[in-house]
Amino acid sequence: METPGTDDRSLHQRVVGGDESALGEVHSRHYPLVLSLALRVTRDRVVAEDIVQEVFVTFWERPLAFDPDRGSLRSWLATIAHRRAVDHVRSEQRHRVSVLGPRLTEPEPSPSPLEDWVLAADEAARVRRAVARLPGGLREPIELAYYRGRTYRQTAEDLGLPEGTVKSRIRMGLRRLADELAEEEV
């Protein structure tokens, strides 16, 4: 018996055929992104975890809503997560308005799934400062890849480094940023 495929197309094929172990693999692979999207919009870990489960159950229940010929599974799951999170925020705002009355509260504008979504200015500044504090070896590949939109290969060429080194430095940089930003929140 050959080992079942684990690329997104194979996982989708297996999920359509009711193989729940494939759903577990999809969850392991895409959980961090789906959670981070839900968390960024809702700013509530418990709610975000609920949205994560809802997104993966939706994929399980209606896997044919995703078409691998039209985009990546990562992008599809992210779209669903973003929509659900936005819907949650909007319904919370409606609830607050209905409880407090429209004159007592001004609902914050919530992001729309169809509009470009950006970090709040203060958070963006925090991220930018944290990047600036990184040591040069970690900062430069991140600045090239994110701020200038360079690919791995281009970043590696720009820095005169092997592609593998660039990838691992970016990951190290992301982890260092996570630690920095977490410390700031304490």
Next chain:
Amino acid sequence: MERHYGHGDEIPGISDPLTRLSLDVLAETATPPPGAVDLLLSAARSARRPAPPAGFTAPFAARVAAMDALLASATRADWSQKIVEGWTLQELVAHLAATDSLVADAIEAPVAGPPLTENDVPRRTADMIAYAGGRTPQETRAEWRAQAEAIRARAAEMDPGTPIAPGGMSFALADHLLARMLETWIHTTDAAAVMRVSLPLPVAAHVHPTADFCARLVPWTMLLSGVDGGARAVRLTLTGPGGGAWHVPLDVQVVARPDDGALAETEIVCDVVDFCFLLGGRRVPEEFPATIIGDAGLALDVLRCAPALSGP
């Protein structure tokens, strides 16, 4: 895991580099809480029944799961669309339930729908479609799905070689489940085409036994079509995931086997899915894409006779 940092991977609504960076920072460090996968699978099972990925019932169970997934996406309009044979989607599901019910009855599993009076697919289909007329599409779907699961569960307890004769066709239980797999697969494909839904193929591990079953049916399709294959044999080379090569004697007394280099008068090379769908009556023999080596007349006879066992 391969990721492409910094480009947002076409995630909608996120073109700002700092936002992407912030998400990737989270994505790099977020880990599921303990028990998250178990909770997810438990919730998922309530939404759609899983299928066991292995064992002789698995190919059938997986196609039932795929049809169920398609039905989960069906709109009110989809349910009344004509799919095939003049049947709406609901009537097609009733037809699947009717054909399955003959297998259920043969293995003493609970039978869906009205009491079974005839061991005959067309009559049982007519009864089941009439019965479905008084029920909602979701009720028809639920009864079909529950019966299919009952068949899978009961069959898993039995010897796969047990001979049964639903519809008057006597084969081993395992082969009847492969026949159910093939019909469910074909009708799911019929419905997906009308609903304009892209349907992935079954996994190779499920295609292969179905292709093997189809290879073993070839002499029977010749016999039913009144073509005498005599003592001749065909090498059948089926390409693509789940394919393989078979030595197929055209005498019904001799069973097809994996190709061992034995002499064959002709060789047919074609796609494994195309061949399964040819036997299922969804390919035109005269236009069938195949490479033929050796006796072309014999190969064309084989292809022309292949759909002989297909029915509604």
